[in-house]
Amino acid sequence: MSSSFPGFDLSLPRGALPGEDLLRASPSVGMPARWNDVVLPGSELVAVSADRKAPLALRIVATRPHGDGFRYDFEYWGLEPGAHDLRTLLQRRDGSSTADLPELRVEIRSVLVAEGAALPNAPRPAELPQLGGYGALLLAGGIVWVAGLVAILVVGRRRRAAESAGQPRVRSLAERLQPLVERAMRGELSREERAQLELSLVALWRRRLGLEESRPAEVIAQLKRHPEAGPLLVRLEEWLHRPDARGAGEIPALLAPYRELRADELDGPGGAR
Amino acid sequence: MTMTSPQVSAADLARTEEYIRRVRERVGTVVVGQDVVVERLLIALFSGGHLLLQGVPGLAKTLLVSTLSKSIDLGFARVQFTIDLLPSDILGSEVLDQRTNEFRVRKGPIFTNLLLADEINRAAPKVQGALLEAMQERKVTIGPETFRLPAPFLVIATQNPVEQAGTFELPEAQLDRFMLVHRLDYPSPAEEREVLRRNAALGIQRQDKGAIVQTEFDVLDSRPVGSVTEIVAAMEAVSSIHVSDTFVDHVVEVVHRTRTHPDVELGCSPRAGISLIKASRARALMHGRSYVVPEDLYALAEDALLHRMRLKYGSIAEGKTGRQVLDEILRSMGGEARA
Numbered sequence: 019m020s021s022s023f024p025g026f027d028l029s030l031p032r033g034a035l036p037g038e039d040l041l042r043a044s045p046s047v048g049m050p051a052r053w054n055d056v057v058l059p060g061s062e063l064v065a066v067s068a069d070r071k072a073p074l075a076l077r078i079v080a081t082r083p084h085g086d087g088f089r090y091d092f093e094y095w096g097l098e099p100g101a102h103d104l105r106t107l108l109q110r111r112d113g114s115s116t117a118d119l120p121e122l123r124v125e126i127r128s129v130l131v132a133e134g135a136a137l138p139n140a141p142r143p144a145e146l147p148q149l150g151g152y153g154a155l156l157l158a159g160g161i162v163w164v165a166g167l168v169a170i171l172v173v174g175r176r177r178r179a180a181e182s183a184g185q186p187r188v189r190s191l192a193e194r195l196q197p198l199v200e201r202a203m204r205g206e207l208s209r210e211e212r213a214q215l216e217l218s219l220v221a222l223w224r225r226r227l228g229l230e231e232s233r234p235a236e237v238i239a240q241l242k243r244h245p246e247a248g249p250l251l252v253r254l255e256e257w258l259h260r261p262d263a264r265g266a267g268e269i270p271a272l273l274a275p276y277r278e279l280r281a282d283e284l285d286g287p288g289g290a291r
Numbered sequence: 292m293t294m295t296s297p298q299v300s301a302a303d304l305a306r307t308e309e310y311i312r313r314v315r316e317r318v319g320t321v322v323v324g325q326d327v328v329v330e331r332l333l334i335a336l337f338s339g340g341h342l343l344l345q346g347v348p349g350l351a352k353t354l355l356v357s358t359l360s361k362s363i364d365l366g367f368a369r370v371q372f373t374i375d376l377l378p379s380d381i382l383g384s385e386v387l388d389q390r391t392n393e394f395r396v397r398k399g400p401i402f403t404n405l406l407l408a409d410e411i412n413r414a415a416p417k418v419q420g421a422l423l424e425a426m427q428e429r430k431v432t433i434g435p436e437t438f439r440l441p442a443p444f445l446v447i448a449t450q451n452p453v454e455q456a457g458t459f460e461l462p463e464a465q466l467d468r469f470m471l472v473h474r475l476d477y478p479s480p481a482e483e484r485e486v487l488r489r490n491a492a493l494g495i496q497r498q499d500k501g502a503i504v505q506t507e508f509d510v511l512d513s514r515p516v517g518s519v520t521e522i523v524a525a526m527e528a529v530s531s532i533h534v535s536d537t538f539v540d541h542v543v544e545v546v547h548r549t550r551t552h553p554d555v556e557l558g559c560s561p562r563a564g565i566s567l568i569k570a571s572r573a574r575a576l577m578h579g580r581s582y583v584v585p586e587d588l589y590a591l592a593e594d595a596l597l598h599r600m601r602l603k604y605g606s607i608a609e610g611k612t613g614r615q616v617l618d619e620i621l622r623s624m625g626g627e628a629r630a
């Protein structure tokens with residue numbers, strides 16, 4: 019008999035006799051081993067169906083007639099260490115007794131170290147972790163978040179305040195118009211101021227008449243039809259846009275009503291917002 | 292920096308006014324309403340700019356331009372822009388004359404006074420580019436030869452603002468070549484009633500042994516109401532319209548505000564200001580003035596500036612439109628300011 023698996027010495031003289039106590043060279047748990055040319059008397063043997071909990075599994079690789087008996091090639095796996103008898107896993111095909119079979123003993127060894135070496139470490143006494151800390155953690159996180167938010171708001175407000183401090187103040191329409199009117203009446207307007215005066219008067223009348231939502235292209239036409247705004251704008255156009263600048267003498271009289279313009283006069287319906 | 296030019300005389304003004312009145316009357320016999328569009332067409336013609344008309348189909352854009360061309364005695368050509376149009380279909384090309392075995396230049400429809408480029412956004416960009424280049428340079432090169440386009444030369448392009456599938460939107464740089472972009476509105480109910488009444492009165496036109504139903508194009512009076520001389524006189528008159536320093540300041544301010552408005556990504560170029568002043572001069576002439584006034588600026592701002600502005604993506608996402616932003620800019624002029 020010879021092993022088909024390198025590393026396992028399963029040599030046995032061919033045609034081992036039944037009844038001989040055969041101690042097999044022991045494979046380790048889970049590793050397959052072969053035992054060939056085992057001559058056993060009686061009718062043909064077959065392997066017992068596998069049982070999941072059996073300590074050994076057996077497969078008959080080959081069966082050949084041999085005199086009154088048969089010659090078998092066995093393959094087996096040990097699932098638990100120790101000595102096992104293959105007879106427990108054999109039965110006759112014709113259902114007759116297997117009591118006449120010799121002991122077929124095999125040894126399965128364990129590769130694990132002897133008892134005690136694989137025991138887990140003994141638990142060390144330690145303090146239990148604090149239970150219920152999640153709420154405190156949430157509270158701390160919330161405080162940090164609120165503090166960060168407040169810091170961002172404060173910094174942003176200071177920055178805006180610094181920026182607005184550096185910017186010129188927004189002047190209302192009345193505040194812009196009054197000095198322009200004063201200077202126009204004295205004939206001291208510069209070129210840019212003339213343009214501003216005209217646009218400011220258009221803006222003033224647009225607010226007075228509540229035309230702020232009207233389309234700008236339509237507003238001028240509507241203002242020119244207004245009994246008070248119309249003559250003013252036409253005279254301004256003649257003064258500012260005609261090549262011969264007609265009507266400059268009438269300008270002070272036309273602008274006189276706009277000298278004492280109050281800022282709150284433009285408030286109210288259609289007024290300044 | 293007053294723009295000084297030879298002053299237009301009262302007689303010239305009166306003659307030009309009379310000419311414009313005749314043109315408007317003639318157009319009015321066929322086209323109902325659309326006074327503003329006729330005004331914009333004449334402004335473009337008299338100030339040497341080009342005009343893009345944006346409007347949904349059926350607003351009589353083509354009829355209007357055809358009527359105008361016949362009224363003012365100018366050469367007219369119409370090109371329907373399509374995806375398979377080639378630059379040579381517009382500009383012209385060299386063809387081999389088999390009798391002489393030499394190449395001969397065959398000029399395209401662009402060699403006319405008044406070119407209607409219908410649905411310009413349906414053509415491929417290379418065709419649009421070829422047309423827009425010719426519009427700016429007023430000359431065309433075919434093979435080895437360069438030809439000047441006839442004078443006056445005016446391109447009136449139309450564009451449908453809906454059905455954008457399969458179209459090539461004109462980029463801002465090319466839109467900038469158009470002096471004015473006018474957006475047509477639907478007619479008022481009264482005007483629409485008149486349109487329907489006139490259309491119902493059209494009969495049939497006998498032709499050979501059969502007949503066809505008449506359209507408005509069939510009833511156009513082909514006799515012009517004036518000559519090219521009167522157009523040239525009007526162009527001269529426009530160039531002599533007075534532009535005050537104050538008006539220039541207004542134009543600079545509105546153009547500048549388009550560049551600094553928080554909703555605007557791309558403001559107007561200096562060409563926008565130039566177009567606005569040119570168009571204002573023509574409008575002043577048409578309104579019987581020898582000088583421009585802020586009313587001209589407000590009336591023409593949308594047509595001269597809006598197509599030269601591009602809003603920020605965020606503002607568009609908020610639902611703002613260019614027209615709203617421009618109105619806001621115009622309303623803010625002369626209001627509060629920083630001291």
